[in-house]
Structure formats: C-alpha cells, structure tokens
Amino acid sequence: MQMEESIKGGKWADSDRSRKENLKKLKIKPLNKSSIATRMTMFALTVLTIYAFFSFDYKNINIVEGFVSTIQNFKIMFIEAEFHHFTFLEALYEVGVTLGLAVLTTIFGGIIALLLGLLAAQNLSSKNVSDVIKGLGAFIRAVPTVLWVLIFAVAAGLGSVAAVIGMTFHSISYLIKAYSESFEELDRGVIEALKASGANWWQIIFQAVIPSTVTYLLSWTFLRFEINFTNAVAMGAAAGAGGIGFDLFMASGHYFDFREIGIITYFILALAIVLEVSSTKMKTMLKQRG
C-alpha cells in the first residue's frame, strides 16, 4: 500500500505543476457575485461576533464556575427529578392547559389566516389588497409574541384571554404568509380555465384552490401548532397565562426547586418530541400522497 502510494507520488510529482497551471487557466471556481456575497456575509458575521463578545455585560461572572454549577444543576434536575408542589395528574392537567392554549390559537389563527391568506395571494385578489394585508402581516410578525400578549393584557387582564388573543395575532400573520405563498404557487391555467367556464370567486376557491393546496396548508398549520405549544409554555412563564409554563416559572423563579424543574422539563420535552415526530411523519405522509 505504502509503496503504491510512493510510486504514485513520484509519478505524479512532475505533472503536478503543469496541472496546477492548467487549473489556473481553467478557473474551476470563478469568483462570481454569489460566492463573493457568501464570503462577505461570513466575514461580516465573524467580525460582528468577535465585537459582540467584547461588548457583552459579563458582570464579573466566572464562566467556568457558571458552567460547573449549570452541569451540577442539570444533574440534580434530570436524575433526582421529583414532584413537590403538584402530583403527576395535576402536572398532566397543566400540560393539558398549555396544549389547549396551543390548540385554540392554532385553530383561530388558521381560520382567520385562511380568509386573509386568500385575499393576500396575488393571483386571487387585487394587487392593492394583497399588498396591504401582506404589509400588515409583516408588521405583526415583527413584534415578538410575548409583547403582543402583554399589550393585550392591559385591556383584558393577565390570563388565558390575553394569551390566546396575543398568540393568535402572531399565528395569523405567520400563517397568512405561509398560506398565501402556497396559493401563489398554484398553476395559473387552473384558475383561468375555471374563470373561462364561468365559475365565480367562491367556486374557484372551493373547487380548485383549496383542494389542490390542502396538503401544504395542513403541514404549515401543524408546524405552527408546534411553535404555538412552545409559545404557550413561554406565555405561561412570562405573561401569567397558566399551564405548565407558569409552574416552571414558579419552580425556578420562586422556589428555586431544581428537582421540580426537572419534572416539568421532562413533561415539556416529552410532548415537544411527540409533536416533532408526528409533524415529520405527517410531512412525509403528505409528500407521498401529494
């Protein structure tokens, strides 16, 4: 093996130089606009990251000590997880509340976004209407969900109402974008053919647009459901929406009870993984069908 390689090496050493010259002439990797932009982006991100590490407010925290204590906390959390302030069934109920928040926001968001998404698709509506809805959607999407919930909480008070409305708002804007893009991918010919045969707008929507995009709509909606579950946990902790998120907030912010944090994290983790797996399964199933 070694000999073979050395023979190869000797044999190719001569022609190596000429090959390199050839490569120069050929320019296998031309420096086009795309690769320049790629490099510039990577360079800019590197510089910004290095600058960021100097700008952080470390507050005299010892990173090594912090890591060691985090790992110790993790050990307590996951190995010695215990129920303290609630029982298994109560925890299950709290998870149910969080799941309920996610279901409500996804369904409300989906219904409203379906209507607005039809109006936002350029091939089904006028350009002005589409621009207005898409612009509004972009604005709503730019504001973090938690801020929407807190803003609504001023009018509705902290609780499930503010959480559902705030999260629905964000879901609507997200789903409008996803839905309208699915609608816009629809073949122009289908709509034209139906129009030519005298179908009205509603007939076009229900006979052509929705049946042919329904798989995309469902997989986007389920993806949003996954996001809404995580959001519902977060809103429980940050905006008093109840559910398992609130228990997490109490266990870590008030009782400093690592064993209970561990239990709660197990519950959330289990459900999140179930959702992720079913979402992936659904995606492959829909791909095979459609």
Place this chain on the structure above:
Amino acid sequence: MQVDIFAKRKRDGLIFFALILIFTLAAIIITEYDMVKGFTSVIKAVIWSFTNFYPNLESFEKLPRIWGKLQETIFLSIASTTVAAILSLIFALFGSNTTKINPILSIISRGIASINRNIPIVAWAMILLLSFGQSSLTGYFALFFVTFGFLTRAFIETIDEVSNSGVEALQASGASYLHIIFQAVIPSSLPQMISWILYMIETNIRSSTLVGILTGTGIGFSFNLYYKSMNYHAASLVVILIVITVFIIEYVSNYLRRVIL
C-alpha cells in the same frame, strides 16, 4: 363513480370539521377561555392602543438607553447564532445520513440536538439564570442551545438534500473523507446554510426579547421596565424600535438570499 368521490370528499370534510369543533370546545373548557371577553377585549385593546400606546416627546429622551439595550440584544443574537452554527455544522456532519462516520454517533448527535431544540427557550433561560445571574451570558447560552438544536436539524436536511450525488462521485474517484467534506459537502450546502443562519438571527432577536423579560437583560428588560411602571409611551417606542430592527435584518437577509441562492 363520480358521485362517490364527491360524497367521500364531503364526508371527509364533515369529519374534519367535527374534529376541529371538538378540539376547540375541549380547549376552551380546559383553558377557561371566555369567547365573549375575547371579542370585546380585542376591540378594547385596539382603542386603548390608539389612545395610549404611541411614543410621545418625553419618551424620546429614553432613546439612548433603549438603543444601548437594543444593541446588546442584536449582538447577542448574532453571536449566539454564528457560534452555534459552527457547532451545528460538526454535529450535522456526524448526524447526516450522507456523511456520517458510524450509525451510533449519528444517533447520538441527532439525539443531543433534539433535546437541545425541544427544551423550550424559557426553560433554558430559567435554568441558566440560576447559574449565570442577570448577565448577558444567560441570554447568550439560552439562545445558543436552542439555536444549536434547530440549526443541526436544518443543516442535516440541507446536507442530505444537496450533496448526495457529489459525495457519491467523489467516493467513486477515491477521495478521502475530509476531501469529500471540504470539496463537496460544505461548498454545495453553504449557501443554504447561510440562509438558515440569517433566518435564525431574525428569530433570535424576537426570542431574546422573551428571554430578556424573564432574565432582566437586553431589550426585553427595557420593555418590561416601562411596561410595569405603566410608562406606555416609552414601551411603545421599544416595540417600534424592535419592529424597525427586524425589518432591517429581514431586508438585508432577503437581499443576501437573492444573491447567494
């Protein structure tokens, strides 16, 4: 036959709507959601926003302080995303079906990424808060772990999608593992990966607001401070600045995506 298809479609539709209705009712009962209050408070919130939730002259005096916190948040999300991306690339190379070294390592790296991704950012923030206190590092690591989990999944999908044929061709010509990685896999999936990184920076700006509210850092802390002291004019200024930041980042990354992809 034709009639049957339509009947089946109708039946499927009815079952689907019935299921949705049941889910909705169950969710309403368990969360104690009040439908009427829901509708009325939307109207109330809109009226309230127009009368109270706008920046006035006084709130602009707070602009330098808010701007400082916003900067912290922006740098936090960029730094956590880029460093997480490097780690994700390594894990994705081990985890991907095209480039994995051995199956056990692949399962381990996928598993680690999945746990990181599925522990919600709130849980990360609360756990880290106890060790790192109210420093930037709490937010940094919370964003870092979730981003790492998400990017590993995205990178694995990218590698599997993009570089299958290239890898096979190089394997056939006898290239070593590292050659395959650096000559075929990374160059061909780099544009898609950068697109994911840009998306994650956008998302992290929003997430770090949430983390900031919980851990008292960055722009989330500013908002929470003004919100809790009912200085809604300043709080609205914070919201507007976040929106402008997200729009700018979205614009830049859309431009880059058009050029790169």
